[in-house]
Amino acid sequence: KNQVEQSPQSLIILEGKNCTLQCNYTVSPFSNLRWYKQDTGRGPVSLTIMTFSENTKSNGRYTATLDADTKQSSLHITASQLSDSASYICVVSAYAGNNRKLIWGLGTSLAVNP
């Protein structure tokens, strides 16, 4: 069964600190993996998208890694800011016949405190 699991479920850090969020997936055949940031009361916003051949991709203070062999991805946030407080969702795209399906994780809720 195609699944995406994220950890931790929630995280609290102090402003200025770094943190790493994890995503493990059992999706096959794999197409791509993306990380979204969802602020409270808003729709998700794409941070990164990676294909099978990409190991790392950065977007400002956000760096995503992908290990397609172990089916793991991480999202590293550097020098956290209060505005980073949000839910971070890992989404994996799988081939399904002529289409691709998106399998969504439940997200990690990050709180950055002053």
Next chain:
Amino acid sequence: GAGVSQSPRYKVAKRGQDVALRCDPISGHVSLFWYQQALGQGPEFLTYFQNEAQLDKSGLPSDRFFAERPEGSVSTLKIQRTQQEDSAVYLCASSLATDPSYNEQFFGPGTRLTVL
């Protein structure tokens, strides 16, 4: 507008009432998705349109849920005889390409539906 818009932003319905949720995608975007997001959960896929064609409705939870996009632009998600378990945020997303699983999806702010 520049982004995906949804209306209303908040909707309170009495159990058994019918509701209609509207999505205005980014102009020119071919693909349109509807998602349901329960509190504290990730979005769950409901249905997908490519232009006016509804290519996938496998995520619709029951026959009380109906979506349409008659002219390939604005879409409406209709829920008939609402139940309390329908309470959630309903997100709409659009994508420029016909292969939305690779290309970026742009999300609207969502409609928060509360069924009393």
